[in-house]
Every structure is written in C-alpha cells, then in structure tokens.
Amino acid sequence: MMNIALQISPLAQHAYFHQLVDVAQAELALISHQFKPELFEVAGLNWLCIETEPHHLEALSRLSWVQGIYEQVGDAMKPLDVSPNFALHGDFVQGIKYKGKTSEVLTQLLINVGLAYQSDQPLSTIKLLDPMCGRGTTLFWAMRYGIKASGIDADSQAIDDVQRNLKKLCKVHRQKHQLDIGFSGKKNKRGDGRYLTFSTEGRSMRLLTGDARECSQLLNGERFDIIATDMPYGVQHAANEKNVLLIQLLESLLSDWLQCLKKDGVIVLSFNAKNPRKTAVIKIAEQLGFLVDDLGMAHRMSESIVRDVLVLKR
Known part of the structure; x- marks a missing residue:
C-alpha cells in the first residue's frame, strides 16, 4: 500500500464551489469504496490523502479534480510521474471558450461516472453520445x-464554430487529422442532419445538427453505452412556465434517449x-423504466442553481 496525497485543482473549485470536497469524495468512490480520504490544507492548497495500491494511480490521475499525485514519505511529499495517458492536447477541451459552455471539469x-458503470469494457469499444453537446466539449x-x-x-451554427476551432487548434498543435462535413439525408433549411466528423490518432468524433428529442431517428437507431449531457438550467422563464416546460422536455428527451441505449447502458445527467x-426527475425516469442512482454530487452554483448528477440505468 502507498500513502498518497491528491492535490485538488483550483479549477475544480470553480466547478464544484463549496461542495468541492463532497463531489471529490463521491468521484473517488467510483474507483473504490475502500478509500477513506482525509482532507488537509498546506499553503492554501487542498489535498485528499488516501492509502492505495499502485495499480489505482492511473485512474486517480483521471479524476476531474486531481491536479497532481504525491507519495507521502514521512513529513515529505514526493511528486509521482503518473500519466493519465490522454490523447490530444488539453487545449481541445480547455482552450475553447464560448457563452454557455459547460465546465470541462x-x-x-x-x-x-459513465465509465464506472462500464468498467468491464475496454475504452476503445465504448460508444458515447452527448445529445446536447454544444461545441463538443464532451466529444473532445x-x-x-x-x-x-x-x-x-440544435444550433445550426455549432458545426461551423467547431470546424473553425478545430482548424485553429490543429494548426497550433500540428495535429494531423481528417475533417469532413456533409449531410446525412437531404439538405434542408434548418440544417438537420448536417454533420462534422473529426478523426486523429485512431480516435474519432461526430457532431450532427438536430433536435435532442429525435436522437434515435437522427442516428438511425445506433445505440450507445453512455449518454452524458448537461441539461439546460431553466432560469430564464417565469417559475410556473419553466417547471412545466422543463418537465415536458425531460419526458420527451428521456423517452427518446432510452431508444439510443445499449443493454446495460447508462445516462449520466447533470441538471x-x-x-x-x-x-x-427521478419520478419521470422511473416511470420510463430506468433505475436511478444518486451519487451525492450536488453542488450549489448560485442562488437559483444547484447542479446535481444522476445516473439512469437501463
């Protein structure tokens, strides 16, 4: 066993706010429920300390809040050279800023969270869908x-924005790639079915223009292991109106997304x-036949927004 100190990234503070430690501990439990983390602070930096086996180090380095991993040796902390083995430069998820972007953390x-429910599968065999993907942070x-x-x-401008961002990033980082834009089906004024595909280093993503309530049709019945998305926060309407609209929207979305899930697939929903x-949300999901897991990841973003995460299991 090793005594490990996990440095908490300041970026995570801006994502999870005052519930940072609660969310960090909940995410840590996805790797193992045996961890008994202890929080401490040194020079204004926060750390979670655990005992772990060496084979957990790579998974620990991929936690959304971890900035560095150190081995505790007496009173000293020795930085460990642990790589998460990510492809692409971090700028592909961190370097693109736009209005309404969900935190990359x-x-x-x-x-x-989704991968924790597909842990018996190699990463290369897993298929993920974000039906409200914006400019593609989840995809990258x-x-x-x-x-x-x-x-x-649904935004017909999304593909053009992603294409422009990709051209810039691939030039800056000298990233060899293939980029293609076309239409799936007939061209139409709304742009539904327009697509962009991007591939590099044996990895690929695809972005389509369309309605999130019509995923099964747009994707021709294709099924996925993980559906992960951040729902609109619904603070722009009057109270009664927004409740009714969002509940109706959620019913339509989950009903369609169910058709896009493989057997044993999961929806990871932040809202x-x-x-x-x-x-x-739980009532609607259960009425559609989902089993719901609440992982204890709620965190207050503002007076009107408490972001939470649920897992809906088929």
Missing part, C-alpha cells in the same frame, strides 16, 4: 480517453435540481 466528471474529452463519441446540437426538482 464537470464534463470530465460525467464521463468518469471522449476522444482524449479513446472513446468513440457522437453529439447532437439544475431546483428546476425541475430532483424528485420530479
């Missing part, structure tokens, strides 16, 4: 892991637990 958490994270990813977004309430 939270996005990595969603992927890690999946590529870094070696997961084949697909995404859908504002104040609107709709977590109890309403």
